[in-house]
Amino acid sequence: MGRYVIRRLLQMIPVFFGATLLIFLMVNVMGDPIQGLCGQRQCDPATAARLRQEFGLDKPVWQQYLTYMGNVFTGDFGTAFNGQPVTELMADAFPVTLRLTLVAIFFEIVIGITLGVLTGLRRGRPVDTSVLLLTLVVISVPTFVTGLLLQFLLGVEWGIIKPAVSPAATLDELIVPGLVLASVSLAYVTRLTRTAIAENARADYVRTARAKGLPRRRIVTRHLLRNSLIPVVTFIGADIGALMGGAIVTERIFNIHGVGYQLYQGIVRQNTQTVVGFVTILVLIFLIANLLVDLLYAVLDPRIRYA
Amino acid sequence: MPEPLPDFEAGQAIAPTGAGGGTDLALTEAETLEGRPAPGPLGSGPGEKPRSLWSDAWRDLRRNPVFVVSGLIILFLVVISIWPSLIASGNPLQCDLAKAQEGSQPGHPFGFNGQGCDVYTRTVYGARASVTVGVCATLGVALLGSFLGGLAGFFGGTGDAVLSRVTDIFFGIPVLLGGLVLLSVVTSTTVWPVIGFMVLLGWPQISRIARGSVITVKQNDYVHAARALGASNTRMLLRHIAPNAVAPVIVVATIALGTYISLEATLSYLGVGLKPPTVSWGIDISAASPYIRNAPHMLLWPAGALAITVLAFIMLGDAVRDALDPKLR
Numbered sequence: 001m002g003r004y005v006i007r008r009l010l011q012m013i014p015v016f017f018g019a020t021l022l023i024f025l026m027v028n029v030m031g032d033p034i035q036g037l038c039g040q041r042q043c044d045p046a047t048a049a050r051l052r053q054e055f056g057l058d059k060p061v062w063q064q065y066l067t068y069m070g071n072v073f074t075g076d077f078g079t080a081f082n083g084q085p086v087t088e089l090m091a092d093a094f095p096v097t098l099r100l101t102l103v104a105i106f107f108e109i110v111i112g113i114t115l116g117v118l119t120g121l122r123r124g125r126p127v128d129t130s131v132l133l134l135t136l137v138v139i140s141v142p143t144f145v146t147g148l149l150l151q152f153l154l155g156v157e158w159g160i161i162k163p164a165v166s167p168a169a170t171l172d173e174l175i176v177p178g179l180v181l182a183s184v185s186l187a188y189v190t191r192l193t194r195t196a197i198a199e200n201a202r203a204d205y206v207r208t209a210r211a212k213g214l215p216r217r218r219i220v221t222r223h224l225l226r227n228s229l230i231p232v233v234t235f236i237g238a239d240i241g242a243l244m245g246g247a248i249v250t251e252r253i254f255n256i257h258g259v260g261y262q263l264y265q266g267i268v269r270q271n272t273q274t275v276v277g278f279v280t281i282l283v284l285i286f287l288i289a290n291l292l293v294d295l296l297y298a299v300l301d302p303r304i305r306y307a
Numbered sequence: 308m309p310e311p312l313p314d315f316e317a318g319q320a321i322a323p324t325g326a327g328g329g330t331d332l333a334l335t336e337a338e339t340l341e342g343r344p345a346p347g348p349l350g351s352g353p354g355e356k357p358r359s360l361w362s363d364a365w366r367d368l369r370r371n372p373v374f375v376v377s378g379l380i381i382l383f384l385v386v387i388s389i390w391p392s393l394i395a396s397g398n399p400l401q402c403d404l405a406k407a408q409e410g411s412q413p414g415h416p417f418g419f420n421g422q423g424c425d426v427y428t429r430t431v432y433g434a435r436a437s438v439t440v441g442v443c444a445t446l447g448v449a450l451l452g453s454f455l456g457g458l459a460g461f462f463g464g465t466g467d468a469v470l471s472r473v474t475d476i477f478f479g480i481p482v483l484l485g486g487l488v489l490l491s492v493v494t495s496t497t498v499w500p501v502i503g504f505m506v507l508l509g510w511p512q513i514s515r516i517a518r519g520s521v522i523t524v525k526q527n528d529y530v531h532a533a534r535a536l537g538a539s540n541t542r543m544l545l546r547h548i549a550p551n552a553v554a555p556v557i558v559v560a561t562i563a564l565g566t567y568i569s570l571e572a573t574l575s576y577l578g579v580g581l582k583p584p585t586v587s588w589g590i591d592i593s594a595a596s597p598y599i600r601n602a603p604h605m606l607l608w609p610a611g612a613l614a615i616t617v618l619a620f621i622m623l624g625d626a627v628r629d630a631l632d633p634k635l636r
Contacts, residue, residue, distance in 0.1 A: 011472075018476035026488045136625075140618035142569040144576045145592065145610045152599045245481025249573060264577075267487045275488065283479045 008294065012287050017069075023279045024065050027272045072280060078273035080266075086277040089262055094281070097258035099171060100250070101243045103178025104185070108236055112186045113229070116193020117220065120228075123198050132194075135187035143246075147180040147253040164255040174256075181250040185239050192235055196228035203227075230300050237293030241286030360554065364630035374626035380619040388435040395431035399424060399586045420595060420605045429586055430608050436587040437616055439498050440505070441568040447506035448567075449560040452513025457552065459514070460521030461544055467518070474511035482508055483573065490579040501580055505567055516559050520552040527551075554631045562624030565617045572613050588613040 052058045059067075071078065077086035119128040138146070154176060155163030165173045200206065201224060209219045248260035255261075259278055266274035368374045387394060402424035412418070417426035459467040485508050493500040524530065525548055533543050574580030575589025576596075583590060588609040595605035 011475075014472055015475045015479055018472070019479035022476060022480060023485075023488065026485065136618065136621065137614070140565065140569075140621055141610075141614040142572050142576075142617070144573055145614065148592070148596050148599060148606065149610075152603065156600050242481065245484050248483050248487070249577070252577070263484065264487065267491050279480075279484060282481060282484070286479055286481075 005291075005295070008291055012291065016283060016287060019283045020069070020276070020280050021065060023283075024068070024276055025061065027275050028061055028064075068276065072277075077277040077280075080271055080274050086273050089274060090277065090281065093257065093259045093262045093278075096256060097244055097247050097251070097260065100174050100178055100181060100247055100256065100258060101240060103171065103174045104182035104243050105236060105240065107179055107182040108186050108189050108239070112189030113193050113232065115190040116232075117197055117225065119190070120194040120197025121201065121220070123194075128194075131190065135190050138183050138187040143180060143184060144249045144253060146183050147177075147250055150176055150180055151253055167257050177250050177254045177256060180253070181243060181247060185235075185243070189232060189235060192232050193228060196231055197224060200224055200228050226300075230297065233296060233300060234293050237289050237296065240289040241282065244285060245282050360631070364627075367630040368626060371626050371629070373622050374630075377619040377622040377626065380615065381623060384434050384438055384616055384619070387431055388438040391432045391435060395428045397425050397428040399429045399432040400584055401425075417608045418602070418604045420591065420602075422594075426591075426605060426608050429591055430588070430612050432586040433588040433591065433609060433612065434616070436498055436581055436585055437568045437571060437613070440501055440571040440581075441564045441620065443498070443502045444505035444509065444567045444571075445560050445564040447502065448509040448513050448563065449556060451506060452510040453517040453553070453556050455510065456514030456517030457521045457544065457549070460518035461525060461540070461548065470514065470518075474514055477508060477511040480508070482570065483577070486570075486574050487577060487579055490574060493579075494582075496582045496585055498581060498585065501571055501574065505570065509563065509567070512563065513556055513559060516555050517552065520555045521548055524548050524552045558624060558628040558631055561627050562621055565620030565624065568613070568620065569617045 049058075057064070068078070075087070077090070079085055080089060115131055119131045122128050151163050154160045161176050162173065165177065205227075206219060206223055209223050214223075244259060247256075247258060248264055250256070251258045251260035252264060259282070263275060263278050265271070266278065402422045403419075404423045417430060420426050420429065455470060459470040486504055489504055489507075490500060525543075530543060530547050533547050538547075571580055572587070572589030572592065575587050576593040578593065580589055581587040591609040592606055592613070595602070595609070599606050
């Protein structure tokens with residue numbers, strides 16, 4: 001196990017540097033950040049040259065990347081062009097997005113797995129068919145349409161929620177945005193759980209448990225669920241990173257000042273430091289989440305042994 | 308109802324094993340038939356003729372109502388994206404500001420949008436952008452991904468290891484983020500930058516599937532036999548491996564087509580996807596979203612068209628998977 005963890009950690013290193021380098025290059029293609037600083041007007045050439053030197057933008061890209069990474073490892077993510085340290089922006093934005101992601105994951109687990117178990121045990125019945133159809137519809141309607149419609153119906157028409165989230169972004173305000181963010185994954189979790197439950201319900205150990213006379217409830221929770229949840233856990237774990245990166249749309253619709261909002265602002269204003277910094281952290285979260293899922297796999301399924 | 312949609316999403320590649328194993332028999336039989344004039348008359352009798360995976364799948368598909376319905380919707384979409392004037396006589400770019408945000412009226416069943424353009428005409432013309440992006444991006448992703456993944460799976464070694472790490476890197480980049488960053492500089496109003504971006508970020512998904520599938524197939528006896536008979540690598544890949552390894556790629560690509568259409572609309576909604584004067588559902592939904600309170604029809608029609616299109620492609624992919632995955636038979 002220990003050797004496996006070390007090997008995985010070593011494998012993460014090239015992936016981490018590759019992904020950040022790729023983003024760094026993309027951002028460099030994005031356009032001249034100094035021009036972005038000057039806004040619509042043409043920059044004064046002398047000022048531009050001085051700023052370029054100050055931010056190190058006159059050096060070749062690979063050198064900029066190395067300098068940047070060197071700074072990141074000392075905890076310095078640079079300064080946004082408005083003079084605010086990027087770490088300060090992160091400290092404001094990440095807790096908000098983390099809360100949003102947690103709400104989304106909560107819905108995925110509670111609603112997704114419940115629906116999956118219900119339909120998996122009643123394969124072919126009307127409940128099953130209608131839930132499946134519903135998941136297909138949820139997967140097909142793009143998140144931004146779901147978000148806009150829910151905001152319109154719940155926030156504007158019926159006035160159940162506030163259409164926009166306050167900067168504090170408390171948990172109760174994030175319920176509907178979290179549901180929107182979770183919607184597509186929730187449908188996948190439902191289908192995944194349903195397939196796994198339906199498959200395992202025919203397994204020998206379930207028949208044995210039934211033959212022993214165990215109550216149905218115990219068979220489902222102790223025997224069936226534990227074995228069926230392995231692929232679901234993998235999916236949810238890998239989804240953490242995807243949700244945090246995909247929160248841009250949800251955060252934009254509900255005006256949540258999280259990671260997506262800051263990134264969007266950074267991109268629109270060609271604020272390279274913000275963009276690269278946030279993406280670096282997102283990539284890191286994604287990689288660590290995947291590693292944890294792989295380790296959790298071994299805990300859930302004793303048949304898997306890592307050399 | 309087709310159900311095992313999420314399988315590949317969880318990274319357990321749908322059925323490289325199943326499809327590979329299932330085709331074994333079919334191919335050996337096809338191979339023995341090879342060279343004979345017409346296999347039809349030689350077959351012993353109706354029902355006893357060996358069927359290949361493909362004709363089996365096609366027979367299943369024709370009987371599947373999900374496939375028929377989604378196929379008809381897609382056929383309709385393709386036709387109106389080639390000849391939109393068949394069902395919409397107006398010009399999507401001809402607008403009358405005096406009629407902005409007006410609702411349904413005779414001759415204009417869906418009403419007018421914020422610029423006073425006819426929503427019906429724009430919704431019909433919007434199909435072209437979505438279908439073009441979806442089809443071209445899927446073709447690009449499938450070709451590039453299966454080429455790279457197939458070669459890596461077949462030859463293994465250093466190239467394979469490098470490719471695996473490269474796909475890891477691409478998986479580490481959130482798609483929407485990459486889209487915002489890369490496409491925010493694009494000023495072109497054509498669909499090609501969006502397609503190029505999707506191919507750039509989409510190929511690793513197919514490449515992984517193709518690699519796994521090729522690795523499974525190349526261990527089959529008929530591949531060893533071909534090698535023993537002195538077949539070249541190219542011949543083994545094209546004649547023996549590719550036809551047997553392609554099923555999972557087709558399934559994933561069909562479902563991906565729907566998600567690419569959805570992604571195009573999302574990017575257009577964020578303002579970095581397609582740009583006017585291209586007519587796109589994403590652009591229209593984005594433009595209508597601030598006025599949803601006063602004129603919801605401006606948003607609901609293009610959104611509905613988008614949802615139906617994505618739904619049709621995902622259902623098609625689901626049906627194709629059911630037909631091509633012998634494990635479910």
